[in-house]
Amino acid sequence: MKPVKALILGYGIRGRAYAAYASTHPGDFEIAGLADPVAEFPVDAGYPTWKSWDAALESGTEADAVIISLPDRLHYPAVVKALEKGYHVLLEKPIGCTWQECEAIRAAQVKARKLVLTGYVLRFAPFYKKLREVIASGIIGELTSVHHLAAISYGKASHAYCRGNWSVESKGTGMLVNKCTHDFDLIEWWTKGKACKKISSFGSLMHWRPENKPKGAADRCKDCPDGVREKCAFDAYKVYYERTDLRYHFADESDEAILKMIETSPYGRCVYACGNDSVDHQTVLMEYDGGLTIILEMESYSQQRNRVTHFYGTRGEVIADERKIEIMPFLGDSTTIIPQQTGHHGGGDREIMTEFVKLVRSASPERYTAILDAALGSHKIAFLAEESRKTGKTILEI
Numbered sequence: 473m474k475p476v477k478a479l480i481l482g483y484g485i486r487g488r489a490y491a492a493y494a495s496t497h498p499g500d501f502e503i504a505g506l507a508d509p510v511a512e513f514p515v516d517a518g519y520p521t522w523k524s525w526d527a528a529l530e531s532g533t534e535a536d537a538v539i540i541s542l543p544d545r546l547h548y549p550a551v552v553k554a555l556e557k558g559y560h561v562l563l564e565k566p567i568g569c570t571w572q573e574c575e576a577i578r579a580a581q582v583k584a585r586k587l588v589l590t591g592y593v594l595r596f597a598p599f600y601k602k603l604r605e606v607i608a609s610g611i612i613g614e615l616t617s618v619h620h621l622a623a624i625s626y627g628k629a630s631h632a633y634c635r636g637n638w639s640v641e642s643k644g645t646g647m648l649v650n651k652c653t654h655d656f657d658l659i660e661w662w663t664k665g666k667a668c669k670k671i672s673s674f675g676s677l678m679h680w681r682p683e684n685k686p687k688g689a690a691d692r693c694k695d696c697p698d699g700v701r702e703k704c705a706f707d708a709y710k711v712y713y714e715r716t717d718l719r720y721h722f723a724d725e726s727d728e729a730i731l732k733m734i735e736t737s738p739y740g741r742c743v744y745a746c747g748n749d750s751v752d753h754q755t756v757l758m759e760y761d762g763g764l765t766i767i768l769e770m771e772s773y774s775q776q777r778n779r780v781t782h783f784y785g786t787r788g789e790v791i792a793d794e795r796k797i798e799i800m801p802f803l804g805d806s807t808t809i810i811p812q813q814t815g816h817h818g819g820g821d822r823e824i825m826t827e828f829v830k831l832v833r834s835a836s837p838e839r840y841t842a843i844l845d846a847a848l849g850s851h852k853i854a855f856l857a858e859e860s861r862k863t864g865k866t867i868l869e870i
């Protein structure tokens with residue numbers, strides 16, 4: 473079989489992550505071209521490059537598929553055009569920035585009969601596959617409630633939702649849709665066969681606001697007086713220079729480049745002077761068929777960056793924290809499973825590409841709409857949760 477050839481639109485963090493599959497699985501996947509206005513492309517790669525996604529799609533380049541890893545607001549125009557041009561698509565989440573965009577993308581998919589696979593990498597990660605298997609096995613009986621915490625960590629949350637790309641809701645989708653469509657997807661998967669009946673949500677931007685700026689603090693961390701800066705946990709030097717776990721967000725991770733970035737880029741701004749309006753924490757309450765209740769909590773102000781889920785069932789409990797799965801039936805012994813995890817997103821980045829290649833090769837248009845519909849189901853819940861938060865009303869008709 474020939475490798476699946478794809479254009480990659482947006483060569484940032486996600487674009488580079490998907491591109492890496494071409495070097496690890498050369499028999500299955502090949503890059504047909506890259507588009508990005510600012511990224512540095514590999515030299516002498518032997519494929520064309522463009523400054524913009526639309527130029528790439530207009531170029532008539534021979535390819536089976538397109539990977540859309542563009543900023544959120546470009547997903548809708550890019551996926552619609554890619555489908556019109558006859559390409560299969562791997563589309564980063566969110567599918568669209570509004571429910572209307574999502575519906576228009578579905579109409580385009582139905583017309584084109586091509587695959588649109590959403591970048592829900594977690595459901596492909598070995599940890600979450602195992603967890604789903606445990607819940608579906610019935611070992612803890614019928615689920616009565618699920619408490620799911622998406623802890624983002626104050627460093628990552630300040631990077632993405634205060635200083636960065638998703639800090640201003642009108643420029644994308646807001647934090648819940650951007651971050652937690654993954655979580656709504658997992659919830660839909662765990663509750664497969666049951667429909668969500670009611671949704672209520674609360675949340676706000678409590679802390680990263682101008683009125684909370686410490687006395688004497690400057691608008692950029694480089695200008696902040698030492699006495700003030702050293703007491704600030706969100707100081708860009710602490711977040712990006714002293715710690716190194718967020719450096720992967722930048723093409724050049726060297727000390728020199730990070731210091732320059734702090735001095736000159738939006739990521740060196742004081743968290744209290746970013747003009748941000750995205751929430752910093754939000755809770756969603758849901759009721760499913762048969763009375764199953766679910767709480768999703770999205771939190772910026774945590775040390776940990778992981779998801780912790782507590783499942784309660786009529787025959788026992790399961791607690792999962794992205795490292796281990798503890799199974800505690802009421803009768804019989806408790807067990808702990810520690811699934812093997814290698815690679816980014818616990819192996820999800822690699823596994824979703826394996827699935828993408830398989831689905832493109834399967835040429836099964838009848839499955840493609842069902843795949844998009846499943847992904848749209850969790851987007852719909854996320855958009856309705858946002859409606860509830862903004863209107864203060866419980867959504868009773870879904």
Ligand SMILES: NC(=O)c1ccc[n+]([C@@H]2O[C@H](COP(=O)([O-])OP(=O)(O)OC[C@H]3O[C@@H](n4cnc5c(N)ncnc54)[C@H](O)[C@@H]3O)[C@@H](O)[C@H]2O)c1
Nearest residue numbers: 482483484485486507508524525541542543544564565591
């Ligand atoms: N599935 C996941 O777990 C996951 C994780 C992070 C981000 N995402 C999503 O992936 C998408 C990309 O996020 P990212 O973190 O890689 O962001 P990023 O900023 O690192 O990458 C986006 C890239 O798009 C490029 N771009 C901007 N305008 C363009 C244009 N007109 N034509 C071509 N390229 C253009 C930018 O220069 C940038 O390099 C976002 O929609 C985000 O929500 C998904």
